[in-house]
Amino acid sequence: MYTCRWWTEKTVAIVTGANKGIGFAIVEKLAELGLMVVLTCRNEIKGIEAVLCLAKRGLTVEFCKLDVTSHESISKFACWLNGRFGVLDILVNNAGVSFNEIDSNNVEKAELVIRTNFYGQKMLIQELLPMFRRSAATKSRILNISSQLGLQNKVSNPALKNLQKEEEISEEKIDYMLNKFVEDVKKGTWKEAGWPMIWTDYSVSKHAVNAYSRLLSKQQKGLNLSINCFCPGFTKTAMTGGMGTHTAQEAAEVAVRVILLPPEKLPTGKFFKWLSPSLFSML
DSSP states (O other), rough: OOOOOOOOOOOOOESSSSSSSHHHHHHHHHHHHTTTEEEEEOOHHHHHHHHHHHHTTOOOEEEOOOOOOOHHHHHHHHHHHHHHTOBBBBEEEEOOOOOOTHHHHHHHHHHHHIIIIIIHHHHHHHGGGGGGGGOTOOEEEEEEOOOOOGGOOOOOOOHHHHSGGGGOOOHHHHHHHHHHHHHHHHOOTTTTGGGOOOSSHHHHHHHHHHHHHHHHHHHHTTTTTTEHHHHHHHSEEEETOOOOOOEEEHHHHHHHHHHHHGGGGGOOEEEEEOOOTEEEEOO
């Protein structure tokens, strides 16, 4: 399955929101393959319990507390990481929230969803960018766990439609879109404003993740840093209430194959689907 073992035990991989679900399964798989993995989550007790669970299976994983919604927490994590390893090779942005049931669409916590799912990822990436190894021989990688809900083109909101145009992407326009969405939520006009109608706040946050990933991949072109997105599909996790077509372990298996693609085959600015790492589209 892994025809090119380009990594070593000194290859540093960070996975956020990894005390359970897909994040935990990704950590487990990477550790099995011999990478130096750092498991992070905001709850220290749950994080330590997750690491001890892996230790019982003979897997050595490090833990550091990280709340991606907190500037202070991100700064402390970056300081710890720099002191512990000095560099990193892989960042898997898995931390995310949704407060909807499968058949519901509640936007009461839209600001928290946006802050966690998008701005949390963005803040962490910006803080860690100077630390990536950026070796031409191996290439550093960022994989943002996203969703096909963030690729919907059947939307009529002008701010959201602008982000789907290659020439329109900028950090300012992503911020404008998100601010407009939160404004519409507060005014109670979001339904008629043309926003996605399925898991609306979550979908909007993933639209932002996909757009920013596309923008960042352009900014980092030629600098030995690949930025891609991965949709794990309808996975049986706490977020889906245990419903789904496949397990977190099955989703993680495909995610790890994307993460560990050989340097010469590693694209950037792509959106991978859970079925196969060979199935990707433009972001």
